[in-house]
Amino acid sequence: MPAVKGQACALVLITKCDPMKMTFKKSIITAITFYTCLLGNAQLTASKYEFGINAGTFVYQGDLTPSAVGSFKTPGFVLGINGSRHLTNKFSVRLDLNIGKLKGDDAAYNKPAWRQERSFAFKTPVTELITSIVWDALGRERKFSPYVFAGIGYSFLNIKRNYANFNSEFFATEPATIEGLNDDIAHRLPKGLPIVPMGLGLRYRITNSLSLINEASYRYISTDYLDGFSHAANADKKDHYYKFSIGLTYSKDNSGKGGLDCPKF
Numbered sequence: 001m002p003a004v005k006g007q008a009c010a011l012v013l014i015t016k017c018d019p020m021k022m023t024f025k026k027s028i029i030t031a032i033t034f035y036t037c038l039l040g041n042a043q044l045t046a047s048k049y050e051f052g053i054n055a056g057t058f059v060y061q062g063d064l065t066p067s068a069v070g071s072f073k074t075p076g077f078v079l080g081i082n083g084s085r086h087l088t089n090k091f092s093v094r095l096d097l098n099i100g101k102l103k104g105d106d107a108a109y110n111k112p113a114w115r116q117e118r119s120f121a122f123k124t125p126v127t128e129l130i131t132s133i134v135w136d137a138l139g140r141e142r143k144f145s146p147y148v149f150a151g152i153g154y155s156f157l158n159i160k161r162n163y164a165n166f167n168s169e170f171f172a173t174e175p176a177t178i179e180g181l182n183d184d185i186a187h188r189l190p191k192g193l194p195i196v197p198m199g200l201g202l203r204y205r206i207t208n209s210l211s212l213i214n215e216a217s218y219r220y221i222s223t224d225y226l227d228g229f230s231h232a233a234n235a236d237k238k239d240h241y242y243k244f245s246i247g248l249t250y251s252k253d254n255s256g257k258g259g260l261d262c263p264k265f
Contacts, residue, residue, distance in 0.1 A: 047252040050084040050092070052213065054247025057100075061240045062226060063233030064104035064120055066112065070242055073108040076101035078126070078243060089139045094149065098128040102241055104227050107165070118177075119165035122227040127156040130197055145203040152196060155219070159189045161228025180231030189225055196220040199243075208253040217243045 057075040065071035078100025086092040103123035106115040132151030139145065163181060171177045199217025206212055219241050224230040226239035 048086050050086065050249050050251040052082045052084075052247055052249035054080045054082075054213065054215070054245040056080075056215075056243060056245025056247075058102050058126060059242040059244065060102050060104040060227065061242065062104060063224070063229055063237065063239070064106050064122065064227050066109055066115070071104050071108070074103045074105050076103050076123075076126075078245065080243075080245060080247070082249075084134065084249075086140070089141065090136045092134045092136075092140075094132045094134050094151075096128065096130040096132065096153070098126070098130070098243065100126050100243075102126050102226070114170070117167040117170040119163075119167070120227070120229050120233065121162040121165075122159060122229070123162075124157045124159040124226075128195065129154050130195070132197065136203070140203065141205075143205050145205075146200065147203060148198075148200045149217070150196070150198045152194070154192055155195045155221070156192045157190060157226075159226070159228050161189070163229075177232050180233070180235075181229075183231040184225075184229050187225065187230070189228055190223060193221050193223055193226070197243075203249075209251055211249045211251075212246070213249055214246050215244070219243070 056078055058078050059070040059072060059075055061068075061070035065073075078098055080096055080098040082094055082096040084092045084094040101123065103121070105119075105121040107119045107121065109115045130151050130153030132149045134147055134149040136142075136145050136147040161184075163185075166181065168178060197217050197219050199215055201213055201215035204212045221240060222238065224235060224238050226241070227233075
């Protein structure tokens with residue numbers, strides 16, 4: 001819409017102005033008027049605010065999974081809402097609220113066999129508040145637009161660890177594991193953690209107002225007690241988690257308002 005209106009404005013200026021009668025001063029005024037007309041239309045059709053809702057999964061990455069990319073066998077559901085303030089066509093500030101669940105379980109894996117004997121497990125509700133900077137690589141008005149984001153936030157937790165099925169006889173020859181479990185049981189679990197989320201997404205514009213989004217993001221945290229265990233597992237490796245989601249965003253379409261009136265000569 002802005003391009004069409006801008007072209008129409010330019011056409012009026014070109015056809016209305018007689019080049020033989022143009023002075024330097026009038027040329028400058030005409031150029032400024034044309035630029036203002038074009039910019040005004042572009043600004044009017046682009047809303048500064050955007051709101052979204054999404055659903056997906058949290059994936060735990062830590063001591064209770066043998067996979068380096070996380071425990072996809074024990075995903076936790078997450079629902080999120082967000083609001084954005086666009087600073088430019090490519091940059092925006094976004095506030096996210098995510099509510100979901102994280103969980104992990106040794107017994108979900110048959111290999112190595114000792115995981116069935118250790119059988120550590122945990123679960124926790126998760127409530128996140130996050131502020132991020134978002135960069136749309138091609139500009140948010142494109143049909144398809146990849147974007148990246150990074151920010152800071154806080155995750156509220158209520159970690160419930162479970163070691164009821166721990167086979168102490170199996171680990172009798174490994175006193176470090178039993179001693180480590182005693183240390184972990186005595187350790188106070190965090191009720192919340194600062195997080196550093198980083199991610200990427202893809203936006204598909206369905207209409208001028210509505211877009212489909214798909215995101216993947218990683219949460220960096222500085223603790224090994226997200227799953228409730230550390231010394232009985234691997235105290236040298238921190239825990240982390242991911243979020244994968246799909247959702248919709250809405251931004252008010254102002255294209256019907258029209259732009260600035262083109263001048264008459």
